[in-house]
Amino acid sequence: MKWHAPQKASGFYSCSSNSINMTTKEDLEAIENQISTIQCSNGDTAGPVLAHGRLKTVEKGRNWGWLLSGFISLNILLLGIAIVSGSVFNKVQISSSHLLIFLILLVILTTVWMVYYKVHTSRVHQAVLYKDSHAGPVWLRAGLVLFGVCSVIMDIFKIMYYVGRMHCESPVKVVFPAVQALFVIVQTYVLWVHAKDCVQIQQNITRFGLMLTLSTNLMVWMTAVTEESLHQTVAPKDPSSNGSSNNGHSYNVTTEGRAEVSECKCFHDMCDVFEKTFYYLYPFNIEYSLFASALAYVMWKNVGRNMDEHHSHKLRFSPWDVLVGPVAGLIILVAGLATFVVYEVDVAEGDPKKTEGALITHYIMNIVAIILMSITCLIGCVVFRMDKREQVSGKNPTRSLDVGLLVGASLGQFLICYFIIVAVLASGVMGSTNRLNLVCAILTVIQLCLQNAFIIKGLHREPFVETETSTVFANVMAVRERDPERRSSSIVPAHTLPIPLGILQGRLSWKRRMIKEICAFLLLCNIILWIMPAFGARPQFDNTVGSDVYEFQTWAVAVNIGMPFGIFYRLHSVASLFEVCLTS
């Protein structure tokens, strides 16, 4: 009996094939099994059910728990936004203590859940059957630990600072950093160990817990960003004149500005030092929250996901494959570090002449780096177009998040650039500092677009599988010698043939080598562009055009929201470029 191909209109395509009676039934079943394995490993679908002539998947992941945990997170965040707004605009009825009590509650709840999760998953055998090899890459977890350590130090300084002012400040201000330090330690440990988990038991409780973790981290992030912005906005003693006069380095002025505002006296001498230090550590805490949020989100996406680990390719990294890229990158890195030190020293002196000189050096250095980066990105994109390779398909929460975070984080930098462009154009482009600022901003926009395109394309390409291809090729050689008539046998797929012989001699094709050189160069350039803002360069405030054109408050908010994302973007680019380099 011949097996009929199903008709579109009313045919049923039964997965069990009970009624099919044919000779190659086993073969068909083998194919079907293969296909269903492929389907299962592609996403969080539990298994395909073929019916009504359409492929339907039982979406286990998208159940009520998924929906409700999302809503709970949404509600916590929106309530948080309302409380933060209230505490900013109305210091009498909604004080910062109310906000801190809300945060303490969230942080304690999250910590309790994480301890419960740790205990529960270690006791139950089948809690975590699968691990997502893409989730929680080592750079993200290492960054988490690094920034976590900085956050804990910040909390210790905060505790000491507020203990010294205990007689006039609310005790909540001491309790919060203490609780937060505990939270950071527990969370860093749990995320380090469990970032790759695809949890299979108590899925709903885990979803709620992870969404709670995400909300808590985003709330801490929001509070830190607001506090940092307020801290900088208090700085100008006379808000009407801050635009025209140069305030020197914002951190110093700010601290003094705040010391004047508050009438509470500290009872030990170290308060000023502590305050300066913990405000200096704020950006690290902001980064920590972003990192933890990213990891919690990926874990939430992976709850209940079934996947096998066989897909991860062992990728070889040899630093000797490339030469020009790293050397050029190192030159840029060293030059950048030198100008950065000069910039910091000159600006700290507070002399307007010296500040302008430092700004000009800083802009020229940036312009040179960014032009070179743009050119290499462009070359990289052209090479990608020439070296056509298949695109990776299938759902992968981590890669989607990677791309989303990359584009999302770049928005911060984009925003600042466009604010600068509009401000400089509006103020008539006077003076060489402004002209350089404008050129730098325009070039940065171009560079961001090109780099995003390069990284996204790179991440979506199928990794180059060296061992497998060369094995097949070697087999073909052997086959050819022994059995000439089987040359067109089915073992050799057509697409492996055009690979050059060079690969057998351990050399890379020029295209792959070029991509690796480009990645290495871009990686080092992104490191210097990360170091500069992360360690305190704020040309946006040292150059007064932004605060001249916009009000200082708007400008401070724009920079303080945009800048941490910009820093995150550079760090994330470094990691993504490393991945592109490995897979190319």
Add this chain to the structure above:
Amino acid sequence: MKWHAPQKASGFYSCSSNSINMTTKEDLEAIENQISTIQCSNGDTAGPVLAHGRLKTVEKGRNWGWLLSGFISLNILLLGIAIVSGSVFNKVQISSSHLLIFLILLVILTTVWMVYYKVHTSRVHQAVLYKDSHAGPVWLRAGLVLFGVCSVIMDIFKIMYYVGRMHCESPVKVVFPAVQALFVIVQTYVLWVHAKDCVQIQQNITRFGLMLTLSTNLMVWMTAVTEESLHQTVAPKDPSSNGSSNNGHSYNVTTEGRAEVSECKCFHDMCDVFEKTFYYLYPFNIEYSLFASALAYVMWKNVGRNMDEHHSHKLRFSPWDVLVGPVAGLIILVAGLATFVVYEVDVAEGDPKKTEGALITHYIMNIVAIILMSITCLIGCVVFRMDKREQVSGKNPTRSLDVGLLVGASLGQFLICYFIIVAVLASGVMGSTNRLNLVCAILTVIQLCLQNAFIIKGLHREPFVETETSTVFANVMAVRERDPERRSSSIVPAHTLPIPLGILQGRLSWKRRMIKEICAFLLLCNIILWIMPAFGARPQFDNTVGSDVYEFQTWAVAVNIGMPFGIFYRLHSVASLFEVCLTS
């Protein structure tokens, strides 16, 4: 020769099957074709290529054009944000004329592209091979036309108003509404006719054009929201006292407030009338931009997509299936309309006593409606849990967008509610008005969560296919009579058997009927909750607690961003509930 099932480790599963030598090769190919048809109709993948033991799809949709058009849209929007911020905070160097010139350029470019698109697709035969039956539902297109007409009227009033002030205002202010009116007419026509297109030729140009359309609409939206917020913020003549005194109806005061600020005199008598009218029409223009953005986005997602139209089920809608829901809904609707009219009349008088009475009536009306809606939503969710049905799978840009827009638009309402909750709690919950306000806000949050869950679950259920099932059932009856031994034949899928006989007699099962009743009731309730804010009820401003606790400016911005989304949310819910009602 026996065909070997591919091994996971290194096997190749070639799609072309050139070298497979077996008896049922044709059968295998038939299955493969079937699978690839299923795949193709599921998403925007062009065709699957099976290799390396994994399912890979050639992601045609995600090419360079896709990426670049996204970046261009991003850049236009960010530049727009910078210009809008500049024109708000710095009226000297970046005037509103600069912003308008930028908008005029965008609008003209978009109009030219749309005319080109229309001409080109009508001349080329194979331009649009497929249509997405889910895209551009009739309510969205009807809403577009309705709001488009209002926008054109607004533009005409604007032109007349600014012509009267030509001697002291920039001519750009007359040019912009004229160009915008043309743009609205062209865009409404093009989107009405082409909303369902899956364009196949000149894909990159079409992607750029659609992203340009999206950016232009979002820019127009952003400008309108900002203008509306500024317009309301100018209102209080003495900003320090606006919190404690009741300003009566915001529109009137606002207009007077602005008339005082400007020293330019209109040379015809109708200016005041025109200004009042066009500010009254602003919300419609804001909605128009959101609708057009949604349609442009779906068209962009559909560029290059291949799909067949056979999946659309013919759904029957009979108003006689349901009774209790519509009647209860109509009662709420009429009661709501009555209290709305009373509210508007009482508030317009400006007497604080009457305003408070009006507010109390308004809140009680809302609380009653929202409690009933929450209960019905909860019942609906419970019925969904009991009546397990398969979930719709497969990528569908329109459904994803529907859910995204629903949740996204509800954020606006959520935000306002949480701001109110925090404000009332912070001010100590004094007076019955405040207590009612608090209760109303908390209940609204609950209702939004429940309604979102109900609609999302409803949209993701597989539609009830009446005709197909009853045909199969009838066939089975016939088969049973004629051929008793074939009772367990493969034609009867197991899942069609438990359907009750009632269906043959034209009656619905109680679960389906209940869902339909619930949808009808919620639909009518959402209509009244749409009418109230859309036609001018602003209890957020008439009740002073919001502007007391937050600064007036913050409060106006929060309400003016949140409110249009809230209005859009109610309208969108109506449409989604109608769809859930049909498919249940």
